[in-house]
Amino acid sequence: MISKETIQNILDHARVEEVVGDFVHLKRAGANLKGNCPFHDEKTPSFVVSPAKNIYKCFGCGAAGDPLKFVMEHEQMNYPEGLKYLAKKYRIEVVEDNQAFNEEAKEQQTFKDALFIAMKYAAKYYHEILNDSDEGKAIGLSYFKHRGFSPQTIEDFQLGYAPDGFETFTKDAQSAGYKIDILEKSGLIKVKEGRSPYDFFRARVMFPIHNLSGKVVAFGGRILTKDVKQAKYINTPETDIYTKGKLVYGIYQAKNEIRKLDTCYLVEGYTDVLSLYQAGIHNVVASSGTAL
Secondary structure, eight states, X not given: OBOHHHHHHHHHHOOHHHHHHTTSOOEEETTXXXXXXXXXXXXXXXXXXXXXXXXXXXXXXXXXXXXXXXXXXHTTOOXXXXXXXXXXXXXXXXXXXXXXXXXXXXXXXXXXXXXXXXXXXXXXXXXXXXXHSHHXXXXXXXXXXXXXXXXXXXXXXXXXXXXXXXXHHHHHHHHTTOOHHHHHHTTSEEOOTTSOOEESSOSEEEEEEEOTTSOEEEEEEEXXXXXXXXXXXXXXXXBTTBOGGGOOBTHHHHHHHHHHHTOOEEESSHHHHHHHHHTTOOSEEEOOGGGO
């Protein structure tokens, strides 16, 4: 568990107007700030943020609390996750006090952390395959270059390539120390009775999907060959860290510009986001199919 001293340090530094402002467009209203409530649909702003009291209150739906509660409710995080999000935002070192950690909470947090770590490894793995392997450069990188995407865009979105092999990623991930059950529960591999675990993504260019705090939680993969037996695009199945209908592609890269311009463009696909982003239009996201 996070130590009491660290928790107090996080709460002392977290400013409600800064935390809420990452997600809600706020306008000055006297000593307070107002905006449309993110917890229910409304056209007339009834969501009030008080910098002096360091709290928020919606007079429409009743939602209220401090910066930590806002992050927990808006991002559907538990208590430790919310604290760690704020610690990262304010660059506060998190000191753990393991003796005070409830075993059940610790196990659940450890499980989610393991999924995030596995997804981070996979993003780095696919990105390196794209840039450094003969197969990745010949197929994946050439595709992105043909589409006109610059090295900077490829880097900004951590684009990658999944090699053409049933167990290539699985074996490499195992060799790197990742357990089969975590790889399966993160949606990176498939496990079926009577056969060896195998890669979920194979011979596809990879589009990592980040949450608002910048963590990779899922992938979209596009096949480049004309194979009528396989879908053109496949996505990571829903997991404990990824709900398909609640996240749009590109939101991490777009959030600052969306807040600045108070406008967001919703487009159809991953490459539409990349094209507009590269052209200087950064307030753009894409849905992950009809689940939005």
